[in-house]
Amino acid sequence: MRLFGTIVTAFSMFSRIPVPHLSWDDRNMRYMLCAFPLVGAAAGVLLCSWCWLAGTLRFGGLLTSTGYVLLPLVVTGGIHLDGFCDTVDALSSHAPQAKKLEILKDPHTGAFAVIVVAAYFLFYLALCSELEKDLKTALLISGGYLLERMLSGLSVLTFPKARKDGLAKTFSDHSPQSGGKTFLLMFLGLLTAAMVVFSPIRGSALCAAAGLAFWYYHHMSLKQFGGITGDLAGYFLQVCEISMLTALIVTQKLDGVIAWFW
Numbered sequence: 018m019r020l021f022g023t024i025v026t027a028f029s030m031f032s033r034i035p036v037p038h039l040s041w042d043d044r045n046m047r048y049m050l051c052a053f054p055l056v057g058a059a060a061g062v063l064l065c066s067w068c069w070l071a072g073t074l075r076f077g078g079l080l081t082s083t084g085y086v087l088l089p090l091v092v093t094g095g096i097h098l099d100g101f102c103d104t105v106d107a108l109s110s111h112a113p114q115a116k117k118l119e120i121l122k123d124p125h126t127g128a129f130a131v132i133v134v135a136a137y138f139l140f141y142l143a144l145c146s147e148l149e150k151d152l153k154t155a156l157l158i159s160g161g162y163l164l165e166r167m168l169s170g171l172s173v174l175t176f177p178k179a180r181k182d183g184l185a186k187t188f189s190d191h192s193p194q195s196g197g198k199t200f201l202l203m204f205l206g207l208l209t210a211a212m213v214v215f216s217p218i219r220g221s222a223l224c225a226a227a228g229l230a231f232w233y234y235h236h237m238s239l240k241q242f243g244g245i246t247g248d249l250a251g252y253f254l255q256v257c258e259i260s261m262l263t264a265l266i267v268t269q270k271l272d273g274v275i276a277w278f279w
Contacts, residue, residue, distance in 0.1 A: 118242060
């Protein structure tokens with residue numbers, strides 16, 4: 018029952034998938050970050066299903082690529098994109114640290130966020146239009162959905178917090194630090210190994226891109242905000258996702274050259 022409550026709480030917080038309503042008590046929230054990657058697994062199942070459907074019905078490239086762009090958003094309901102927008106507005110302000118933290122809490126969306134999000138989705142769609150639309154590629158992208166959420170959960174448990182309140186602080190306080198980190202690190206290692214074995218070149222590229230995005234997230238958060246918040250964790254997830262997709266496209270385009278050196 019505790020496992021069920023943990024999974025349901027994670028899905029109710031981080032997705033738009035209908036789940037039973039449960040109270041947000043300490044028991045259900047305790048390992049919620051450990052269940053967070055399962056939301057990525059759900060997105061991956063939908064993506065692979067879309068890949069199969071598009072191939073079976075011979076959808077055009079634009080329609081298929083649009084599905085690749087929108088499916089993660091359909092699953093999450095835009096919760097991470099909201100944090101991305103708030104963070105873009107804060108970074109674009111070039112204001113002092115305290116003012117940036119105030120901007121993160123502002124419910125209004127600024128012009129910079131609108132511009133950057135539009136550019137983000139255009140770039141995302143352009144990348145997806147270049148993807149090989151096969152099941153192997155869809156599985157690699159699905160692995161990326163899990164990977165980015167494991168890293169995001171680890172950041173909430175390990176990175177300094179910018180505020181003494183907020184979602185990141187709440188989730189961290191309700192989670193067992195050592196147990197949660199051990200669980201996420203163990204499965205992060207297993208997932209990384211599986212992706213590299215499944216596709217040595219492309220899997221390695223995705224993991225490397227995720228690692229670079231994680232390093233940037235840590236460096237930027239401490240420098241610009243003095244720590245992380247829930248919005249910054251959402252910002253990281255979006256940056257990590259498009260970074261991995263870019264790495265996948267690059268390796269696909271350079272397959273011949275890379276294979277010669279490998």
